Amino acid sequence: MEPWYSLHWLNPAQWQQFHIVYPLALSLIPAVPVLFLVRYYLNRKAQQRLNISLGQLRSGVGRLQTRRSWLGLLRYLVPVSVFIGTGFLLAALARPQIVRELRDEQSEGIDIMLAMDVSESMTETDLPPNRLAAARRVAQLFVNSRKNDRIGLVVFAGEAFSLCPLTTDYGLLKQYLSELNSQMIRTSGTAIGDALARCINRMRERLPSPIDTAQTETNPWKPERSKLIILLSDGDNTAGNLDPITAAKLAKAFNIKLYTIAVGRPVSSTSQAVTVDEGILKTIATIGNGSFFRATDTRRLQSVFAQINRLEKSPIRVRIYEDVQDFYRIYLYWGITFLLCAMLLKNTIFGNVLED
Template sequence: MEPWYSLHWFSPAQWQQFQVANPLALFLLPVILLLFLLRYYLHRNAQQRLNISLDSMRSSSRGKREQTTRSLLSWLRYLLPLSVFLGIALLLVSLARPQIVRQQREEQSEGIDIMLAMDVSASMSETDLPPTRLAAARRVAQTFVNGRQNDRIGLVIFAGEAFSLCPLTTDYSLLKQYLNDLNDQMIHTSGTAIGDALARCINRMRNRSETPTDTLQQETDPWKKDRSKIIILLSDGDNTAGNLDPITAAKLAKMFNIKLYTIAVGRAVTSATKATTVDEGILKTIATIGNGSFFRATDTRRLRAVFAQISKLEKAPIRVQIYEDIQDYYRIYLYWGISFLLFALFLKNTIFGNVLED
């Protein structure tokens, strides 16, 4: 940092960095200037002037020196009031408390729990969502994961059976790797077990104990409440397998305050070998029971929009803390003000105070 006596403290660049804690003190500066001007005009006729006889120096060779001396003495008589004004002005600047404030913003969010239930049955290999329904859903789900912060996300896959592939975790790299490896050959049992998939998701969410893959540990901050829980179920068919009815599973999710979002992927297509339909009925029903929403995604663009909409709907509350590092610089201008006043006191005891000023 520059020493207090450096002229750096009066540079415009330095003043642009300052904030003043008491700005009202600066409004007194024009008042002080006005008082000094008023005093000058009221007493200018009564001011003493130094008349110096220079008869001995009236030779032609010293004419210019005489004129210079008179001019210099005429200007020096303003040195005393100028020093007093600068001293008082800098004391007012010091009273205004110039500061440099550095802010650090910290956002804290507990996040929410999200379980992705992905259908990996054979019908997900249809190409109405290029390259396939499953590949499109896989990419969009990875983008969805990238957009989340502080959320624990897990993954359940299902076809004729349901398996928990990844528990709730904040290790998004691990989760995206699981999503990248999804294919329609992971479960050989045919069918669509929506009820069992919901049961697997509920079982993961109702267990509040931390698992080894959980990187967000429990905290005792009283500001934090129970984490919100949602299930995003993505499928293209009706419930045709499994041991648990989807409606029963949806009611169970409601009991545990878990919100259900369902996405019907693809559109009805007919191939040469089989007819494939997308049944929206059961997906709409369980979304209504689970206090969530049903979405239809007939192409990749719509599927992205659905995940973006869910991401906007499900946001965890954020607590913002702002830390301020305040550095005061009033002492520098206090030292300058005192210095000018001491200089004015010195001038008061010289010829400029005794002769030129009353």
Template structure:
């Protein structure tokens, strides 16, 4: 911090940092300048002049002298402008002080509780089809990992299913752990054949129905009153109809709706037949449970479309954020008060010297 008498306070770099609390006050500066110029204009012909006597000759003060005397008189004449100039600068500094120059440092504090997301991924044998290169499961795995990277402050869990459904990872904010589980997915994890969509939804609902997390849940508990109930969503990726399990998908979807859980379903693969084997993708049940669960159904026929689907879900399901803005306000009007008083004192001093023309008062 420079001392108040530093000329840095009048530099352009310093003024670019300032914000004025009352900027309209600065309009009085040109008004004061106009009044000084008006006074000079009205009195320029009415100025009284003092003649100096040297013996028998009267030499008007307005007459010039030769050499050094004339130069001295010119300097003294210019010096008379110091009085109005210092008065104007003093008043201008006081007006700047009234405008209250400030430096405001802003700090933003963003808080977000996030949302709960359960990924339910089909790992049945049909997910090894290559219509989504290299395979459906590999494409889904990569895109799911990229989706995890885009989330912030969310709790994410993972359920895998084929003929049975298993909770592979509980809700957690340890995204590295979630991505590691995703990287380990393969079509040999569950030996039971089939597609148990209803059971997979039930596993997800069971993980999300309570606010209290499991011991593996790494989310930070916070008791801030502003926080509202977490949004909860299930993203289910599958390529087939429900052919196994103990729970009907429609019943599971209604149960999810009862717990205020949204369902997003993604049909992975192309709905056609290859030359070697059937690769049918049934969309009926996936559309139905998405409608019941107040979510959306998506078709992903290639890896690019699958990425777009996850990006669209990211846009639809954003975490509510509370932003607190703290402002550190530092006033610097005292600096210009000191400068204004200094210049006014200088003008008072000049008024009592040779630079002040007493005949004009």
């Protein structure tokens, strides 16, 4: 840092960096010369002069007047010094300081399990290029929008498998999502109950997995992390060993919310059965204290994930630290220096003893 007597502290650019605590003190600086002017006009008729007879010094009047004019100007050193010193004292009183703000954001995050239907019916093209590809792409965008959350992935058709445990390694998770296809599970059908059971089992595990990069230390005083399951499917429960309603009740017992998304358009005709059954998806969402959504096109599917993203925000604790550095002493030293100079000048030829 520059020494206090450096002209660096008088640079206007330096003052632009300061935070002024008491700006009223700076507004009083222009009032100081006004006080000097008022004092001058009030005392100008009462000024005492010492008349000196020049006698035979008329020949040197010109030179003497020039000298007197210079001395007259130098006599203003005292009031100027007082004015500058007072201005610096007011600047110090304004308390200039530099404040550096540090923000520390902490979020516990929430646990999210994605349950993706990869059955043969997800290859229908009512959502271009097909239902599974559209759901896969939108799920990747959803993962990108989350922060500090642990997200896992379960895939199901006639059976359910845990593809990725809860993790904060979003790159790994998006890689798993990009590899989803309808040939992953050969068993036909839609095992919604088994998929929910896999998700619940992952969330109730106490020991973290090796790829889980979240904090592993447990603190009994911290609140439990929020948990939710997002299930995407296009059909009714037609396979599996566990009833979806039973699985939804089990999720409710573990304080896990259920969000269900019906992917695709319901088409019904004499030759084609209903391709999307909303009944069981609505029921388990109601039991799981969540919501049911229908995604009939890609844009709607994106809006559904955006809505879930808005509903399920992890609480963030923000701590703000302020590093405050005061600089009023520098201007206090300047002010004292000029006032001391004014007192010294009072005792020289620049002071007028008759007026004091």
